[in-house]
Amino acid sequence: MNTSAPDTGENVPPLEGGLVVTQIPIYTLNGVGSGAIPLTVGCQSMRVRCPSCKGEVETSLLTAPTRKTHLCAMTLYICCCWPFVCLPYFINYCKSVQHYCPNCGHFIGSYSF
Numbered sequence: 001m002n003t004s005a006p007d008t009g010e011n012v013p014p015l016e017g018g019l020v021v022t023q024i025p026i027y028t029l030n031g032v033g034s035g036a037i038p039l040t041v042g043c044q045s046m047r048v049r050c051p052s053c054k055g056e057v058e059t060s061l062l063t064a065p066t067r068k069t070h071l072c073a074m075t076l077y078i079c080c081c082w083p084f085v086c087l088p089y090f091i092n093y094c095k096s097v098q099h100y101c102p103n104c105g106h107f108i109g110s111y112s113f
C-alpha cells in the first residue's frame with residue numbers, strides 16, 4: 001500500500017499590486033542623490049520636496065548676518081537712523097538664509113542678500 005501525500009508545491013499566485021504613484025505638482029528638486037543643484041530659494045520659508053527624505057516639507061531657516069547686514073546697519077547708523085540700526089539683523093532679507101529640511105536636516109538651498 002502506497003499512500004503518497006499530496007505534494008504541496010510552491011504554487012503561489014504572483015502578487016501584482018497595482019501601485020499607483022500620484023505626482024503632486026510642487027517644486028521637485030533636481031533628481032536624486034548627490035549632485036543635486038540647490039534650488040533657488042528666497043528669504044522666506046518655502047514648501048519643497050526634500051531630495052533626501054522625499055517628503056513634502058516646509059523648509060526650516062537658519063539665518064546668519066553677512067557683511068552686507070553690517071553694511072546696512074552701518075548705513076543706518078551714518079544716516080542717524082539710530083532706532084533702526086539693529087533692524088537689518090532681524091530682517092531675513094538682509095541676511096544670508098539657509099534652508100534645511102525639518103525632517104532629515106538635509107540642506108535645501110541658500111539665499112543671500
Ligand SMILES: [Zn+2]
Nearest residue numbers: 050053101104
Ligand atoms: Zn528631508
